[in-house]
Amino acid sequence: MKIFVTVKQVPDTSGKVAVKADGTLDRASMQTITNPDDLNAVEAALTLKDEYGYKVVAFCMGPPPAEPMLRELIAMGVDEAVLISGREFGGSDTYATSQIIAAAIDHYGIEEDDIILAGRQAIDGDTAQVGPQIAEKLGLPQITYAGDIKKEGNTLTVKRILEDGYMMIKVQTPCMITCIKELNTPRYMTVSGVLGAWEKPLTIYDYPTLQDHPLIDKSTIGLKGSPTNIYKSFTPPQKGVGTMLKGDGKDTTNELASILAAKHII
Amino acid sequence: MILDKEHAMLQKLYRQFAETEFTKELLEELEETGEFNREIHDKMAKYGFMGVKIPKQYGGAGGDYLAYALLIEEFARVSCVLSIYANTSNSLGGGPLMLAGSEEQKKKYLPQVADGSKIMGFALTEPGAGSDAGGMTSTAVLDGDEWVLNGRKTFISGAPFDDWIMVFAQTDPSQKGSRGISLFILDTKLPGVSFGAHENKMGIIGYPTSDLIMEDVRIPKDCLVGELNKGFSYAMKTLDGGRLGMAAQAVGVAQSCLEEATKYAKERKQFGRRIADFQGISFMLADMATDVEAARQLVYHAAQLKDANSPDATLACSIAKYFAAEAANRCAYKAVQIHGGYGYIKEYKVERLYRDARITSIYEGTSQVQQMVIASNILNKIK
Numbered sequence: 288m289k290i291f292v293t294v295k296q297v298p299d300t301s302g303k304v305a306v307k308a309d310g311t312l313d314r315a316s317m318q319t320i321t322n323p324d325d326l327n328a329v330e331a332a333l334t335l336k337d338e339y340g341y342k343v344v345a346f347c348m349g350p351p352p353a354e355p356m357l358r359e360l361i362a363m364g365v366d367e368a369v370l371i372s373g374r375e376f377g378g379s380d381t382y383a384t385s386q387i388i389a390a391a392i393d394h395y396g397i398e399e400d401d402i403i404l405a406g407r408q409a410i411d412g413d414t415a416q417v418g419p420q421i422a423e424k425l426g427l428p429q430i431t432y433a434g435d436i437k438k439e440g441n442t443l444t445v446k447r448i449l450e451d452g453y454m455m456i457k458v459q460t461p462c463m464i465t466c467i468k469e470l471n472t473p474r475y476m477t478v479s480g481v482l483g484a485w486e487k488p489l490t491i492y493d494y495p496t497l498q499d500h501p502l503i504d505k506s507t508i509g510l511k512g513s514p515t516n517i518y519k520s521f522t523p524p525q526k527g528v529g530t531m532l533k534g535d536g537k538d539t540t541n542e543l544a545s546i547l548a549a550k551h552i553i
Numbered sequence: 554m555i556l557d558k559e560h561a562m563l564q565k566l567y568r569q570f571a572e573t574e575f576t577k578e579l580l581e582e583l584e585e586t587g588e589f590n591r592e593i594h595d596k597m598a599k600y601g602f603m604g605v606k607i608p609k610q611y612g613g614a615g616g617d618y619l620a621y622a623l624l625i626e627e628f629a630r631v632s633c634v635l636s637i638y639a640n641t642s643n644s645l646g647g648g649p650l651m652l653a654g655s656e657e658q659k660k661k662y663l664p665q666v667a668d669g670s671k672i673m674g675f676a677l678t679e680p681g682a683g684s685d686a687g688g689m690t691s692t693a694v695l696d697g698d699e700w701v702l703n704g705r706k707t708f709i710s711g712a713p714f715d716d717w718i719m720v721f722a723q724t725d726p727s728q729k730g731s732r733g734i735s736l737f738i739l740d741t742k743l744p745g746v747s748f749g750a751h752e753n754k755m756g757i758i759g760y761p762t763s764d765l766i767m768e769d770v771r772i773p774k775d776c777l778v779g780e781l782n783k784g785f786s787y788a789m790k791t792l793d794g795g796r797l798g799m800a801a802q803a804v805g806v807a808q809s810c811l812e813e814a815t816k817y818a819k820e821r822k823q824f825g826r827r828i829a830d831f832q833g834i835s836f837m838l839a840d841m842a843t844d845v846e847a848a849r850q851l852v853y854h855a856a857q858l859k860d861a862n863s864p865d866a867t868l869a870c871s872i873a874k875y876f877a878a879e880a881a882n883r884c885a886y887k888a889v890q891i892h893g894g895y896g897y898i899k900e901y902k903v904e905r906l907y908r909d910a911r912i913t914s915i916y917e918g919t920s921q922v923q924q925m926v927i928a929s930n931i932l933n934k935i936k
């Protein structure tokens with residue numbers, strides 16, 4: 288009984304976004320965070336773990352500096368982490384990324400009552416493709432935009448939230464679900480979680496680990512195997528950060544006035 | 554000092570929690586009501602903050618002094634009073650038990666303190682015995698299988714809602730000064746225990762402080778903690794660690810002063826320029842940054858010495874507490890000064906910081922008491 292959560296390390300776009308001369312992100316110069324939607328996926332997994340006793344395994348494809356992020360997830364309650372890392376995987380687009388992650392999860396072993404949870408979308412690549420592609424490549428049913436997940440035996444009932452309404456969908460495990468921020472509020476790490484985080488297992492899957500998997504073909508992974516070519520990337524002009532005042536009527540007006548006065552604008 | 558990966562992650566957790574949970578609304582409510590907020594206490598407990606320093610076998614996280622100091626610093630950076638919420642269990646409350654309690658006592662009390670289901674206080678000070686704590690007059694007399702406690706303790710943080718209080722009392726009046734004092738664990742629900750009115754404090758509002766009054770309180774014989782007549786040395790040893798926490802608290806407050814003052818100096822314009830562009834202001838910021846960093850390094854260093862059980866730890870903790878508390882007061886003064894008239898108005902965070910900073914050089918040994926400890930250590934050490 289396992290839940291696999293796919294988690295991506297992304298640049299913290301709330302800080303300064305740096306782009307290299309060739310148009311790709313200058314990841315080295317930026318702070319990194321766990322992709323926000325993926326934290327909702329982790330929380331969903333941990334909630335199910337609290338109730339049903341799942342083992343939660345986080346999968347991340349990325350360079351070795353992604354380890355501390357995985358340790359943070361362990362400090363939240365994730366049982367085990369797998370870091371998929373190797374030169375051969377570098378430069379993968381969504382097609383290649385999902386291929387590799389699918390192979391990695393399959394290599395770990397998928398059973399009858401297992402669930403794969405992904406974030407809806409990564410804040411850097413932003414395509415929302417990787418989750419669904421993993422499901423396709425593993426031949427599993429998928430539900431995107433989960434805003435609620437309920438379990439009864441091997442059946443999950445998922446509320447799929449769309450812009451203009453929602454759907455209630457039943458699905459059999461094993462299956463893949465992508466999570467949105469409305470699903471939950473991610474928990475913090477715990478103190479004892481942090482203090483034990485380096486003792487929990489973290490396995491590295493490199494190219495030799497996965498090379499014999501049927502999904503792995505050198506011509507469909509990495510930069511060369513990626514059908515996507517980047518034409519140009521650029522940073523759109525920043526909008527200022529807004530502040531929402533809660534409530535309505537006179538209270539907010541007064542609050543607004545005192546904020547403006549505090550900043551000596553009025 | 555460069556934090557190792559575990560401590561760096563703890564620091565991140567503490568900061569994330571404080572910045573998210575210690576909302577403006579919560580801080581305002583604490584200031585307005587002055588009451589203890591059980592909800593935030595329970596939330597802290599849920600993530601293990603009450604048991605940072607309590608060993609794993611007694612339900613804690615088994616962290617070290619550095620893990621504890623970072624907790625208090627990060628919490629105090631956002632709210633001085635809320636740093637006290639997570640302090641006592643790890644410090645003056647849980648501390649004497651970890652130090653001198655029997656295996657049975659530790660098993661009985663510590664797990665409930667670590668998980669926050671019970672709150673523990675520390676009562677040393679009396680109306681006539683503050684800095685000179687050895688001059689206390691509260692007594693404990695053995696009567697059959699029970700100790701009978703009488704006396705009045707003053708300024709006891711959390712007393713009105715504490716479940717248990719570590720109480721010091723005279724057990725051998727024939728001994729002079731501190732030598733006849735013993736330590737007891739007191740269940741505050743027992744007959745004969747009462748509390749004075751909540752003190753109307755200048756700062757750290759939202760964690761009530763009151764007198765603890767004991768009138769013929771009968772407690773079981775096995776509530777004596779450690780050896781008879783050894784209580785004063787337990788108090789002093791616990792205060793070493795406690796001082797480290799309060800030094801960390803002072804660093805948090807000072808850091809917050811620096812941040813608030815810097816932001817304000819960049820926003821406020823006078824004579825057509827940001828006030829930060831005046832050297833008179835920017836040099837104040839430079840002094841604050843230097844004070845904060847020096848204090849922080851003293852605290853981290855003292856924590857490491859405590860963790861290594863170094864004989865120099867007592868001296869280092871007093872130096873850290875003395876310097877950090879005075880630095881916090883200097884920083885608070887400058888932060889208000891940089892805010893001008895606005896710093897004197899309650900809507901600005903520095904007004905609260907100014908009041909909160911003031912306590913750090915008073916409790917758990919005034920600055921003068923730290924000077925006494927430092928001086929006597931130095932006089933002994935340098936021959």
Ligand SMILES: Cc1cc2nc3c(=O)[nH]c(=O)nc-3n(C[C@H](O)[C@H](O)[C@H](O)COP(=O)(O)OP(=O)(O)OC[C@H]3O[C@@H](n4cnc5c(N)ncnc54)[C@H](O)[C@@H]3O)c2cc1C
Nearest residue numbers: 294348378380381384405406408409412413414415416417
């Ligand atoms: C046009 C384009 C070109 C790119 N070219 C390059 C390139 O040349 N070199 C390069 O390094 N990168 C490149 N990338 C980035 C990289 O391909 C994608 O970031 C990656 O495939 C994931 O896609 P995404 O960010 O759109 O994730 P999404 O599909 O939005 O992510 C959805 C979910 O999938 C999971 N997921 C996604 N990525 C990972 C991961 N690595 N590990 C674990 N879980 C994951 C997460 O759960 C995430 O929430 C490119 C991206 C795009 C859009």
Ligand SMILES: Cc1cc2nc3c(=O)[nH]c(=O)nc-3n(C[C@H](O)[C@H](O)[C@H](O)COP(=O)(O)OP(=O)(O)OC[C@H]3O[C@@H](n4cnc5c(N)ncnc54)[C@H](O)[C@@H]3O)c2cc1C
Nearest residue numbers: 675676677678683684708709710915916917918919921922
């Ligand atoms: C908000 C708050 C919370 C507290 N919480 C607790 C608690 O939980 N438990 C507890 O036991 N106590 C607590 N205290 C008590 C605190 O520790 C004492 O107030 C402190 O130790 C000082 O004692 P005092 O107030 O009697 O001052 P005094 O000892 O009377 O000191 C007055 C002044 O004389 C100075 N002085 C005293 N002796 C000397 C000397 N030999 N040389 C030079 N100067 C000297 C002092 O530094 C100070 O400036 C708390 C106090 C406050 C205000």
